[in-house]
Amino acid sequence: MASASSVSSAPASSAPSAPPFRQRPWVRWALPLLLLVVLVVAPLVLSEGVNETLARIGVFAVAVLGLNVVMGYTGQVSLGQIFFLGVGAYVTAYGVQNDWNIVGVFALACLIPAVAGLLVALAAARLGGLAIAMVTIALPIVGVPLAKRLSEFTGGSQGLSARFAETPEWTGLYDDQWQLYVVLVIGGLVFVLTRALVRGKYGRAFAIVRGNENVASSMGISPYRYKVLAFTIASLIGGVSGFLYMLVIQYTSPETMSFGHSIELLAAMVIGGAGSIVGSLLGGAYYVLIPELTNQVDPNLTSLLQGAILLVVLFLLPGGLASLPRALTRGRRRTRVGRGPAATPSTPSSTTGSATAEPAPTERQGHA
Amino acid sequence: MNKQFRSRTARGIAVASALALTLTACGRGDEGGGGGSRGGSASPGITDDSVTLGITTPLSGATAGPGTCTVAGVKAYFGAKNAEGGVEFGDGKTRTVEIEALDDAYDPQQAKANYDQLKDDVFAMTAGLGTPTNRAWREAAIADEVPQVLVMTGDPLFSDPEESPWQLGFVPIYQNEGEAMGELLASSTGEHKVAILSQNDDFGEGYVEGFKSAIEGSDNIEIVNELTYEATDTSVDAQITELASSGADVFFNAMSVTPLMISALQKAQQVNWTPSWFLPSNTSSPGAILEPGGAAAYPGIYSVAFSKTPAAPAFADNEDVQTYLAALKEHGDYPDPPAFPHCQWSWMVGATLEQAFAEMTEPTRENFMEALRSIEGFEAPLMLPDTSVSTGEDGQPAVSTVVVQKYNGKGYDTVETFE
């Protein structure tokens, strides 16, 4: 007890080294600010085609982000993410067709998939490992015929069209610019919130549930509760991506949530980088750009080429595209740590009464 | 974790910013903005010596077979024309016709993306297969005033000029097929009891609607039982058994699922029910369905068609068929004998487009739509006698006439009466 209370007065300045370059305040503010300026300006100057592609990337980046919460961060295999996108899209289309208030439609497009996800997770998370995967496989498989059957709400196999969020006159924007801005604001918000969530308390909890459930539970983290939480958040984010899907694509049909797309989302997540925010963006870009790219090369060989690209990326970068810079830094850091003890020789020896601080230099060098 | 994260994020932000800045440098061109150009100036995708057509259709995945055909036929048609110098337009110019086809894997989202990619480069979109994949960008095409014509879907929405001013379907809608069957039956002299089984969706409903409208008022036809099934059902044995007990001598089966159709044909024999069958055109293939189903046991298997089957012996020496097969091989990237009727349909799309081009007096999309909607009674190559392309009828696709055919143990023969 004494230790803790005595500590709170001793701030983090006792850390041995000064904060690295990227943690300096002005750097931390300048980069996001630059990004923000670019994001505000870009839709105005880019061509219509590029804007439309970027908006689509935004839609699927959000879907991949949701998948990442449950799978990348929490380690629970989910093959049902596309189902929640589909539910979000249908809720949006139905609401728009019935002239509901668009804010209410958005809230429902988040809420209904989240509740559906919660119910599925309450049952599925009781089961171990692969059983969750099996339950989630069932979602898109059930979803497609369900969407066909509930034709009163879904328009059956003919699907639903909904054009909404008309560009307001006062903006003077083209439709593609307005849509991209809406995607950037909603998608950006989801990314910022999720980024904050997967760090700190919840990020660590998700990570240890993925890493070692025994340790998690001895830290007071119930693996079951956190799996359910992650799954529910993933479903909610899936619903948001469904709303954006309707905004950008303006049409949904049972094919939207076919099982194949769930697998493609999963591939996009792995390619982008599991458990990575930037990886989710890259995954969204992969999902959208690769079919376009392969179509340019040879429209008759798209699936073959996509498979080949998937294999090549996974062979070269098993951690996904997001791990490319990390892999490079890691190599550098290893050498730096190897030298570390020489730079701070006083640290271990100056500490008294410590458990394990013994000849740390040799230890570290042995492992460097 | 935090430090690593931060460094990764920082890099990500840097990369994204750089990317965005690079894209920014490309600038926004004037050609963007979509909307159709009214008046005399040429629409996108057409010059004095060439016109470009766009297709989005499934070239991979489960529907890749028919999808590939939708590209091959029209490509073969215009490939052959281009080799002769091009197509003569109504404005006196001769243009070559280029086809830009993209794969949408039967994914509506991808179809929309393909359309977005093509819309500023092509004069018109055509021939693509699939109801959801065509619906996905229908409204966008209307807003952009881009023709979406002669597409392969039985969805009536595309043939409603009020709802779909820039669209026109090519193949008969489901109602057309059901109606043709009903007419044949109503013209029969005998008394008939009919059992109906239909898929519980717009496909089944369309068939039944067309069939019923044709037999309405015919007192020699009585519907004795009517059941439905779901497209996802794995068995219709229960329905077949129940319908068999109705004592019907005619069975109208609006079913789009191949394995279910085979098992239905087998099940009816098992319960000693041998009516005459009416089948939709897409589940009546002699080799793939009727033979394995043991269809020879039934007094008659009827279906509908509007195109010649190249494989049928009757057409082996047909000049149209010969030209078509040679062009498909040479210009359509389709070396094998066509496995799906969509190849023939797509070839007819080419011929229909040529008709429209010949009527165009201005190189604009508006003028093209007018020209396209003025075709009357055009007998496209490969069409069966008594069928034709007529684009002026409200609520009807380009091809709304079909002929009823009867299975002869190997293929189909056109019939005039129900025996």
Added chain:
Amino acid sequence: MAAELTLQDVSLQFGGIKVLQEVSFTVEPGQIFGLVGPNGAGKTSLFNCISGHYKPTAGSVRIDGTEVQGSRPATLAGHGLARTFQHPALQLGETVLENVLLGAHTRLPGGALEWAVRSPRTRRAEKELRAEALDLLERNGLGWAAHVPADELSHGLHKGVELCRALLMKPRLLLLDEPAAGLPHEEVEQLIATVRRLRSEDDITVVIVEHHMGLIAALTDRVVVLDHGAKLMEGTAAEAQSDPRVIEAYIGKDAA
């Protein structure tokens, strides 16, 4: 406040195999208590019964008089129980500091939404516990390693990190599962010093499962010796080392 731990007739069966048979003992608040015995005596199984990872077939486990038998491990953390593992399970890709901060989980306020929007309360709490974790590392000689990924440290240092992680939970009862296993001699000395300091500074009850008799002798106030799942004797470490039954149980197994 250090906790009191009471076990009464704890039995555990896997199928037909009796792993534990009616084990009873009491650990007084503030004691350092040893759980010893030859391999396979059931020490770790008993440990898991206390920490909730196993559910005893019969008997009672009480912390400060509250029945906790059958509670899930995650609930027990709320009763002030923390533990280390025989094989430290760290998040290898994460830094040492992030690993230690995991121990702060139950002490951090706020739900998922609050953390997503980073309310001032969560920011403040995270900042405070980060400082506390750094200080904890510093005092255990690991301050230099705070920002190093865990997989770049040795096994011995992992044990230290894991201990810091458990301590950040501010436990009242700390279970150490073979803390000296795999450590070189000098590091064992450091460990002894640390555990002693824990008692004097932090007011914690400590239960240690250990093979290393030197460590047990040097640290513990009291020990229970297990053999074949049953309690053989209870007393001080010195009494245990001279007890003929204990010597017999250890013959050929360990240099008691």
